[in-house]
Amino acid sequence: MTSTETVADKPTYLKNAWYVAGWDNDIGHSLTAVTILNESIVMYRDTAGKAVALENACPHRKLPLSMGRLKGDEVECGYHGLTFNQAGACTRAPGGQRVPKAACVHSYPVEERYGLIWIWMGEAAKADPAKIMNVDHWGDSAWGLNRGDGMTVECNYLYMTDNLLDPSHVAWVHQTSFGNAACADIASDTTIADDGVIVSRWMRDTEPAPFYAPFLKFRGNCDRKQHYEVRYPGHAIIKAIFVPAGSGGDDRPLHKDVFLMDSYNFLTPINENLTRYYWFQMRNFAPNDQAVSDALARNVRTAFEEDKVIMQAVHRGMSNKKGHNIDLKIDKGPLHFRKRLAQMIAAEKPSLHAAE
Amino acid sequence: MTLTVAFRKSGRTVAWAATDSLLTFAEENGVEAPSSCGAGVCGTCATALLAGEVSYVEDPLYMPDPGVVLLCCTTPKTSVILDL
Numbered sequence: 001m002t003s004t005e006t007v008a009d010k011p012t013y014l015k016n017a018w019y020v021a022g023w024d025n026d027i028g029h030s031l032t033a034v035t036i037l038n039e040s041i042v043m044y045r046d047t048a049g050k051a052v053a054l055e056n057a058c059p060h061r062k063l064p065l066s067m068g069r070l071k072g073d074e075v076e077c078g079y080h081g082l083t084f085n086q087a088g089a090c091t092r093a094p095g096g097q098r099v100p101k102a103a104c105v106h107s108y109p110v111e112e113r114y115g116l117i118w119i120w121m122g123e124a125a126k127a128d129p130a131k132i133m134n135v136d137h138w139g140d141s142a143w144g145l146n147r148g149d150g151m152t153v154e155c156n157y158l159y160m161t162d163n164l165l166d167p168s169h170v171a172w173v174h175q176t177s178f179g180n181a182a183c184a185d186i187a188s189d190t191t192i193a194d195d196g197v198i199v200s201r202w203m204r205d206t207e208p209a210p211f212y213a214p215f216l217k218f219r220g221n222c223d224r225k226q227h228y229e230v231r232y233p234g235h236a237i238i239k240a241i242f243v244p245a246g247s248g249g250d251d252r253p254l255h256k257d258v259f260l261m262d263s264y265n266f267l268t269p270i271n272e273n274l275t276r277y278y279w280f281q282m283r284n285f286a287p288n289d290q291a292v293s294d295a296l297a298r299n300v301r302t303a304f305e306e307d308k309v310i311m312q313a314v315h316r317g318m319s320n321k322k323g324h325n326i327d328l329k330i331d332k333g334p335l336h337f338r339k340r341l342a343q344m345i346a347a348e349k350p351s352l353h354a355a356e
Numbered sequence: 357m358t359l360t361v362a363f364r365k366s367g368r369t370v371a372w373a374a375t376d377s378l379l380t381f382a383e384e385n386g387v388e389a390p391s392s393c394g395a396g397v398c399g400t401c402a403t404a405l406l407a408g409e410v411s412y413v414e415d416p417l418y419m420p421d422p423g424v425v426l427l428c429c430t431t432p433k434t435s436v437i438l439d440l
């Protein structure tokens with residue numbers, strides 16, 4: 001077995017973690033079915049606007065509750081009317097019978113932050129909103145935000161964590177956006193942190209890549225830093241730094257014309273073969289310029305479509321491979337990430353993984 | 357003649373007062389008893405009868421094993437001791 005294989009009989013997802021369930025406007029006062037970590041979930045907003053996420057299976061005959069009706073704050077099963085409140089407790093049973101004690105569905109802890117709805121997939125008692133990733137400069141009036149987007153990618157999420165820990169790929173996958181020839185031959189440093197892995201590199205005195213060039217405040221060549229960081233279980237911060245050539249370096253203050261863009265990328269496994277991908281970007285310029293936000297959003301989407309094509313084909317290639325695949329030096333960060341994540345999953349309570 | 361219902365695990369003995377079933381009686385007296393259908397079809401309320409006799413007020417889907425009663429569809433015929 002090579003290190004990039006997924007093993008069907010091993011648990012594949014970290015349960016005690018926050019995942020992005022959607023954008024805040026994806027969920028309204030109606031029943032919406034979503035699948036996260038191969039669990040079917042029904043989501044809605046109650047009459048107070050609070051987002052609710054319940055196990056999407058009536059305990060009677062397992063009809064998806066999403067096929068029922070939202071009655072005020074509660075969900076009524078579409079088959080015999082068992083009714084459940086926001087906590088997943090049954091409040092009404094059909095045929096004048098007592099409410100069965102075993103009639104309850106799991107209610108997932110839910111939080112809203114950064115315009116996103118976050119769901120806790122593990123033991124409810126451990127759901128701590130303070131563990132939701134922190135976004136630097138959020139609400140800082142000097143920084144601009146292009147509220148991002150989402151897409152479904154037909155691949156295992158670990159091919160995406162590989163990609164988000166691999167600054168090298170921009171030279172081949174993103175030749176018209178994030179990368180150019182200057183990106184091909186420069187080695188990266190890998191840092192193993194407690195909460196994830198960071199792969200980064202400085203490129204010196206190079207032409208700015210096409211995506212960034214129109215937004216730079218200086219002319220001529222640049223020093224560019226790529227900081228690729230993924231935190232467990234699959235939340236990436238990709239930082240781009242551009243300064244005039246000769247002024248860059250981790251040990252030097254940022255040049256006054258520095259271009260900074262922090263790209264936040266959140267992976268939510270739907271199942272082993274499908275991943276939901278959400279993102280937004282923060283920038284240190286043009287804070288309220290909608291045209292800049294729109295242009296960035298468009299360009300980011302175009303570049304991520306380039307990744308999508310590659311990752312889907314990699315998933316298919318790896319799933320159907322006839323011979324060995326090999327690992328390269330650039331795989332150091334991605335494979336450290338996979339190893340540590342597998343250890344964290346193995347350390348979770350077996351009962352959390354019983355259904356997988 | 358007063359019938360009594362003894363709950364062994366809870367260590368309580370209570371004079372029977374007419375209700376629809378031993379299940380309702382247990383709940384009214386604050387004794388935790390498992391149940392789901394309340395109609396003799398699921399078997400969730402099956403409880404060991406340690407002494408005494410019951411009568412079925414409703415025919416269950418499956419009669420439980422000897423020594424076990426379905427609380428939701430029985431009332432005491434004599435004083436009983438339940439393993440609750």
Ligand code: FES
Nearest residue numbers: 058060061077080
């Ligand atoms: S299937 Fe939901 S109440 Fe029967």
Ligand code: FES
Nearest residue numbers: 394396399401428
């Ligand atoms: S509760 Fe179902 S048989 Fe008694």
Ligand SMILES: [Fe+2]
Nearest residue numbers: 169173174307
């Ligand atoms: Fe990419």
